[in-house]
Amino acid sequence: MKKLGAWLLILAMAVGMIPLAAADPTVIEPNMELQLDPAVTEAFPKLNPEADGIDPLTGLPMGEEPYTPIALILDDSPEVFPHWGVAEADWIVQVPLRPSGDTRMMAIYGNEYPEQAGGARSARMTMLPIAAMFDSAFVYAGYPPNIEWDIMVGGWIEEWEFNKPIRHFDLLGKKYRERVDFLPEPQNLSAHIKEIHEYFIKKSSMKFKKRFFLFADEPETRGDDAAKIRMDFYGSEETLEPSDSSAGTFTYEEGKGYFRDSSTGLYRDRNTEEPIAFANVIVMRSKLNWIWEYPWYEDHLRYNGQADFFMNGKHITGAWYRRGRLGRLVLLDEDGQEIHLQRGKTFLVIGDQYTVVSYE
Secondary structure (H helix, E strand, O other): OHHHHHHHHHHHHHHOOEEOOOOOOEEOOOOOOOOOOHHHHOOOOOOOOOOOOEOOOOOOEOOOOOOOOEEEEEOOOHHHOOOEOOOOOOEEEEEEOOOOOOEEEEEEEOOOOOOOEEOEOOOOOOOHHHHHHHOOEEEEOOOOOOOOHHHOHHHHHHHOOOEOOEOEEEOOOOOOEEEOOOOOOOOOEEEOHHHHHHHHHHOOOOOOOOOOOEEOOOOOOOOEEOOEEEEEEOOOOOOOOOOOOOOEEEEEEOOOEEEEEEOOEEOEOOOOOOEOEEOEEEEEEOOEEEEOOEEEEOOOOOEEEEEEEEEOOEEEEEEEEEOOOOOOEEEEOOOOOEOEEOOOOEEEEEEOOOEEEEEO
16 A cells, blocks of 8 residues: 555656646646556455445435435536536536537435436436446436447446346436426426435335445545636647636635536526535546547546545545446545545546646
């Protein structure tokens, strides 16, 4: 562990965290060739120990509802904001969508299940590995034609065992959805998350494993100061300007967490109008490829890559690791140890070499 930790520390000093100028933000230089020692990664348990009465995704007290993790695909275009039914989500994930740098979002539910959530949109290959990470159900509104294996959402739904038993739901069908009247089509599709949750409760044979992250009982004090984070998505080397609709900043408020701001204002829930605070903001790097306008990860988010963690106004560079296509997500600090997240909601960004992240 110490050998890996020292290596990660040297890597961080060599390739990143170099200020442009004394008063300028620090720009993180991603290392897309990061490799972790298999002897070290194989030592991580397949599952962390369970903690009774604790939400495995937030580290906070859990309600009485049975645990049925559900991943919902959300539109990330300005005209659909604010989303609804997202205040109940444990994690929000921002995922690549187009070479222009446009993205989609995913809401991961593991404790509270809203009656409705949206606006729901179609799936891409970049989203299935996220659901597999959490061993969750997958809720989406259609997907592109099955024209190439690497981007074939329908084929990978079967490959990743979302059919054994059925735990994927296409909202373009007749169940678990409705069209709301405050937005035009196609942005107005609303998913009945609680109804899907209740479906799993009735299926006594359907059990979900709790993939616990580790959580700290004290505020994170390691790392350099990061009270403000900026993220710009270019999509590819041909993209000269970042996507305005995907870009966002996170501002830290002590005792509350990070609040995301974008061209549509503070990220909040349409139902409550309250901005959502995130205890953790994480950037995971993975190589991205494109077939026409459709994205896919080179390794389908397997193996490992660089990860940057923002917690309690601090920044730490570490790594992420997954053991195969169906493995849990393991998050590592700069010493190569599984990191302890802050208790609360997490905003996760999946970025490639063209995603620019800076902080100050």
